[in-house]
Amino acid sequence: MKRMISDAIGFEKKFRLKEDKKFEHYKIMLPKLRENDLMIKIAAISISTLDTQIRQHIKGPKKPYILGFGGVGIITRMGSTHPHLNVGDRVLYVNKVGKYGSYSNFQIVDGRSVVKLPDSFPTDEAAAFSYSFFLAFEVLFKQLKLTPKPGKNQGNLLILNTSDGLGATIIQLAKWAGLNVAATIDKNNSEIWIKNMGADTVFSQSTNLSQELTAAELTPIDYVINLDTEKEKSFDQLGEFKDSAKILLLHFVKRKYKDLDPDFLNFYCEEFLDTTFASDEGINYSREIMELLVYMWEKKLLRSILTAQLNGFSDKNFYGAHKLIENNPNFRHLVLVNE
Template sequence: MKAVALTRYLPIDDPQSLTDVELPAPVAGGHDLLVRVEAISVNPVDTKVRSPKPQVEAQPRVLGYDAAGTVEAVGEQVTRFKVGDTVYYSGDITRPGSNSELQLVDERIVGAAPASLDAAQAAALPLTAITAWELLFQRMPFDSENGGRGKTLLVVAGAGGVGSIAIQIAKRAGFEVVATASRPQSVEWCRKMGADHVIDHRQPLGPQLKTLGIEQVDAALNLADTDRYWDELGELLAPQGHVGLIVEPAGALKIGDPYKLKCIGIHWEMMFARPRFGTADMIEQGRILDRVAQLIDAGELQGTHSETLGRIDATTLREAHRRLESGATIGKLVLAGW
């Protein structure tokens, strides 16, 4: 089968950083689906895993943590899907990824793809949808249907992949959503996703919130730079508020006052935790994806796909990595077809 892989961890401008390869087709067993991949999306985790380091792989390593496709075969323990079903998923970071024509993935972390979206549009959603949903509704104590009524949520980096879906599910849950963005295009995108207000994260956040009549926020999702906004969010969060984090801090964080003084809940989200550790509730990820697909098809959520760069090959995938590393992407970049 065709795949895009690496054996060395190199700068993305090096043609050997990602290469086209031929690999043996895997065989489904147990809870695994064998999926024929039709479209993939790229995420910051792809660039982080691929980032330069001296390690050398003995066999080609396939990355990729967002896909949509069709079930080609099923393992003997599979109950949720059958051959021919269209599915979407993020996968398991400890296993070969989705940058290949065929991929094995545990059925429990797979969802039925939205019927109203094509493969490219569906592939843009899984990792970010799971991340936002788990963080807001499972790590934080908010109900997905009405847990935001009367509350204000600040979303730092609202135009990114996670921010794009977090804005939508928060609005649906009843939050007043303030997103941050720094360019006219990203401001417009946040408003398109449903943000009530958009402020500039290059400037101090507090004065901008006060201009909106917001003295404090009940919850904040810091989806960009944990260290940079840590002190400021500690001041902006209400007593007994909540902060959600997804980015590893560069240095030590001061988790005492004002966080301790206010009893602010600190919540980490790593969407690969359930599949990586085989948790008893890993089927929750399949259920989240099923629910997101239902909401997409009902018109209550919209897709976050911003551009299809081309077909799935090493040249196009390197370009996708370059764009992500620029820090200027909006929504989700997708590759489709072989």
């Protein structure tokens, strides 16, 4: 089968928006379809803080860099026959970042990681969850070793620096699993949105957390997840919970930090996605978690995490999406629809 060229949006070198550099349009040669592969015409993708951090810090030889960690699309070609999948199916998937990400009209993905979407799950809503649900599940049930069943856990979870769709998804999964959840937000974030995700209480980052948690009857804290490790100042509040809680620091990319407590768990999103799709076990695991996402949506166990939508895969729209996420705390998770 002939290899195909796809229009894609990417960049040659990591950059910050203030450097006045832009995304560029490329024509890329897609990989050859292997036995397990599918060609997907991408319909919608999610963009969040993970995208903006990787754009600023990505390293390696994969140029141009085409970001994007999966989304929703239509199967257009198949490497071989796949049980339960056909050309024309609308599907959901997650993938690693690199040279062939989902900032593209077409993408080659491993069919074992793909889940067919029911009509009840809208394209934009499914794309919004995609990798955020995958990362949230991994953090709660693999890293913190909670039981991935409804109501089977007890205790209090504190999420620091809750702002984007990942934080919103962690809240919903933690509540589903049986935990009480307290969340802290920047003063510019929407407290109403975070409460709508299911948080039992929401505090400002600047408050005295110990006093606030005691007043809310959410002590002792059993688990802490810090979602803003890009600012080392955000580590300052962790010491008071060290004796009672299992503490996880979520890093979007792997960087060097000063004096990290060796007792803290460290989870690196980019590295996790990379290693997951390097093994058959990881590929199958990603599909199983997407199947759970579809099940929970159909059972009305999830609330929408979509905060904004842009239409059209263009260099200007990708730049605008990254700018919105970096500059507006209430647009930390959005969907780009490929018209």
